[in-house]
Amino acid sequence: MRCNLLSRFPVVYDTSFRLLSSLIRVSGGRCELRSFSRIPVMAPPALPAATVAYRCNSTVSATASEAAGNSISPKKKRVISGVQPTGTVHLGNYLGAIRNWVLLQETYETLFFIADLHAITLPYAVPQFAEATRNTAAIYLACGVDTSKASVFVQSHVHAHVELMWLLCCDMPTGQLNRMIQFKEKSRISGVENVGAGLLTYPVLMAADILLYQSDFVPVGEDQMQHLELTRELAEKMNSLYGGRKGKKLGGAGLFKVPEALIQPTGARVMSLTDGLSKMSKSSPSDMSRINLLDSKDVIANKIRRCKTDSYSGLEFDNPDRPECNNLLSIYQLITGRTKEEVAMECQSMSWGTFKTNFTEALVNHLLPIQARYEEITSDPAYLDQVLSQGAAKAAVIAEATLNSFYQAKGFLCR
Incomplete structure (x- = not known):
């Protein structure tokens, strides 16, 4: 570059x-x-x-x-x-x-x-x-x-x-x-x-x-x-x-x-994919703890599929016992541009499997234009x-x- x-x-x-x-x-x-x-x-x-x-x-x-x-x-x-x-x-x-x-x-x-x-x-x-x-x-x-x-x-x-x-x-x-x-x-x-x-x-x-x-x-x-x-x-x-x-x-x-x-x-404030109580950081030894802006679609899908979740039913914001759930929902809200209330209603009865599929698709689509523009600039x-x-x-x-x-x-x- x-x-x-x-x-x-x-x-x-x-x-x-x-x-x-x-x-x-x-x-x-x-x-x-x-x-x-x-x-x-x-x-x-x-x-x-x-x-x-x-x-x-x-x-x-x-x-x-x-x-x-x-x-x-x-x-x-x-x-x-x-x-x-x-x-x-x-x-x-x-x-x-x-x-x-x-x-x-x-x-x-x-x-x-x-x-x-x-x-x-x-x-x-x-x-x-x-x-x-x-x-x-x-x-x-x-x-x-x-x-x-x-x-x-x-x-x-x-x-x-x-x-x-x-x-x-x-x-x-x-x-x-x-x-x-x-x-x-x-x-x-x-x-x-x-x-x-x-x-x-x-x-x-x-x-x-x-x-x-x-x-x-x-x-x-x-x-x-x-x-x-x-x-x-x-x-x-x-x-x-x-x-x-x-x-x-x-x-x-x-x-x-x-x-x-x-x-x-x-x-x-985006938290780690492997620990909902720790901030997402470049210094973390595990690349699985973060989504890099230039990660490919397959890499993003793998990281989200393997990220830490919990065994509770449904998904919700602001439950102190569910920091990973709150983090993932917050990221989903930010990249989709929707309100907290809209995301909470959509995901309240959703399984982790369904959410991760939707989350991956939304994140890949959000980052795709950034990655394309990055390639243009660095060329x-x-x-x-x-x-x-x-x-x-x-x-x-x-x-x-x-x-x-x-x-x-x-x-x-x-x-």
């Missing part, structure tokens, strides 16, 4: 660059930022009807928007998200993140990246890494990410991610990182003395990913709130330490915007390379402006 997969907002991003450029001036050999106080602060715009299940944990008030002045046209709120390229993108990645990006790009200014820097915190397949990165980018596009509405790029292609991470790490207490749930869980498996420092500090890289683009919202699941909260705390700490009297630059937010959570729709490496190159260039405009401002705030010699 090949490389390239990003960029889609020549107009939106060029506008962002012009806005930032207009706020930068050089005086007496020093770079300064003019006030951002005239940029309106608005509550997040309403999503289309299909996405009303999203919930914004927003603390922005409508009064602040009115006070900023109604003469300025509202600017789209910015959303950023990414998926690691290790392993194969599976149904959980798709239903929990990528499919929702397609809806978000209609309302927000969106940046979607391939998180290759995050993927190396644990052992990974080096020879296949570049190809996996390209394949992940191709899947973004195949699932419906539109390069005219969103920017797609490879994380490592924008060097500001690593630079900002280092600047933030120097003010990040290690004790707080030691308490992060994922570090504790993953280091327990290998032993703290054997894991790399990247596993400890990757939440700071995650914070840099978000803060670098002055993101308003971050799509997260309930299980990811700890990392977003760390990002928010870091933003507030940096604003307090280095913002000073000139720190109120972004709508009153300081050096960095403090991002809000955009909670994923209910049911988007044209020049196109994929161009998308990724343009996306990285667009993202770098925003990233460099944020990074340079932070360097100056921390007292570095102006570049």
Whole structure:
């Protein structure tokens, strides 16, 4: 497969660059930022009807928007998200993140990246890494990410991610990182003395990913709130330490915007096919635990046929004693686009055999167009390379402006 997969907002991003450029001036050999106080602060715009299940944990008030002045046209709120390229993108990645990006790009200014820097915190397949990165980018596009509405790029292609991470790490207490749930869980498996420092500090890289683009919202699941909260705390700490009297630059937010959570729709957390209490994961040793987006019809049928079920009669949602049943029904609901009530009524008296047949057919039909589009994209490496190159260039405009401002705030010699 090949490389390239990003960029889609020549107009939106060029506008962002012009806005930032207009706020930068050089005086007496020093770079300064003019006030951002005239940029309106608005509550997040309403999503289309299909996405009303999203919930914004927003603390922005409508009064602040009115006070900023109604003469300025509202600017789209910015959303950023990414998926690691290790392993194969599976149904959980798709239903929990990528499919929702397609809806978000209609309302927000969106940046979607391939998180290759995050993927190396644990052992990974080096020879296949570049190809996996390209394949992940191709899947973004195949699932419906539109390069005219969103920017797609490879994380490592924008060097500001690593630079900002280092600047933030120097003010990040290690004790707080030691308490992060994922570090504790993953280091327990290998032993703290054997894991790399990247596993400890990757939440700071995650914070840099978000803060670098002055993101308003971050799509997260309930299980990811700890990392977003760390990002928010870091933003507030940096604003307090280095913002000073000139720190109120972004709508009153300081050096960095403090991002809000955009909670994923209910049911988007897809669980393992072999354990209804564990999240579907690339890191699971058994491929039978997940449906990969590029699995063939026969492979999908075999995985569903052998997935874990129970001996109860009929099928039902929300029974704590039947986690696998709830998981499979939830996936079926999502891929068919039907309501929970409709699926519950259809399946209440259904046997597992009949359901698995219907489920397999619905899932294969849902994934078929994605797989066909993926083949088209990967057959044209020049196109994929161009998308990724343009996306990285667009993202770098925003990233460099944020990074340079932070360097100056921390007292570095102006570049």
